[in-house]
Amino acid sequence: MDATLRDGMRAALPLLLPTLLIGVSFGVAARSLGWGVAEPIVMSIVVFSGSAQFASTGVLAAGGGLGAAIGAATLANLRFLPLGLLTAPATRGNAVQRAFEGQLTVDASVILATDEHGNVSRGLFIGATIAQAACWIGGTALGAAVDLGSDGSEIGIDVIFPAFFLYLLFAEAHGGAHPYRVAAGGALIAFVLIPLTPAGIPVVAATLAAVLGMGRRR
DSSP: OOOHHHHHHHTTTHHHHHHHHHHHHHHHHHHHTTTSSSSHHHHHHTTTOOHHHHHHHHHHHTTOOOHHHHHHHHHHHHTTHHHHHGGGOOOOOOHHHHHHTTTTTOHHHHHHBTTTTBBBBBHHHHHHHHHHHHHHHHHHHHHHHHHOTTTTHHTTGGHHHHHHHHHHHHHOOOSSSSHHHHHHHHHHHHHHHHHTTTTTTHHHHHHHHHHHHHHHHH
């Protein structure tokens, strides 16, 4: 019997506080750029992607234009193409409903819902995303309303987002040294490209390590 939405929400419980805090950090970052309260909340609802939202605000904070910010966000989200192909069999209904459910694809939910054979549980996938979405949007609203401005970096709120992905990395990296070698390769690629390319490109290029790693395991 497939897991229920409640099972997915329960499975996401360890992720809810970090997701809430990351949402707060995005709300704070957006307000530090001069945005109002509504803009970051709407972006979190429509875009619903921490990596894309932080990539775009990072470009804007560095003085980049709107086109560069959108381009960085798009590059950061290219990983959802293969993730979408993975979760597609778990969606149901007509084309519109399946397209909407496809928008619920987020990294942590895919990790939680995918078994060792590559099959995605619909209940875990959608339930985990619903729970995280509530915390992400709520956290963004809280951060935007508090408006710490430049004080956010002084209390360390800017490190929450990378710390969360480090948690996901160590939670997923099991089964010997191979996952750690892939992670180290991706980190090296990103480190080399950060000073040479626009924001967003290092993240996408780093996935090359995972592609090469899959090939070697086969």
